[in-house]
């Protein structure tokens with residue numbers, strides 16, 4: 001045998017080393033793509049929360065035709081018919097839960113099928129000017145909390161306050 005020729009043992013060891021390196025790389029790529037997927041989901045969840053928050057905050061503090069202290073939608077108001085968003089004040093959204101299927105709805109109350117699997121919920125409560133909970137007492141400040149999660153994503157929440165005080 002030529003003395004420069006690789007022995008069978010050397011070939012086997014080389015193949016094993018190459019295999020270990022390739023497996024190592026594929027593991028790195030797998031972890032990388034999982035974290036990209038997770039980041040993508042978090043961005044989507046945040047966008048869903050921000051989208052609904054800007055919709056809610058654009059509504060009046062109080063119902064235009066029936067301003068009472070009670071939080072929640074007035075009679076016959078709903079946000080489940082596509083093209084007919086019946087919510088017309090900030091607190092109508094209190095207790096609303098959308099998703100995972102049907103998906104969360106857009107500003108016209110139409111289902112956004114591409115976001116099936118996400119769960120979006122809203123809580124509205126009275127707070128004092130210093131943002132502490134009023135314990136149910138009526139104040140001139142409503143705190144809106146929009147939360148989004150999915151089966152693979154922990155809950156993310158954003159909070160804003162709508163004031164009844166004209167600037």
Ligand SMILES: [Ca+2]
Nearest residue numbers: 063074088089
């Ligand atoms: Ca209303």
Ligand SMILES: [Ca+2]
Nearest residue numbers: 072073091092
């Ligand atoms: Ca209302």
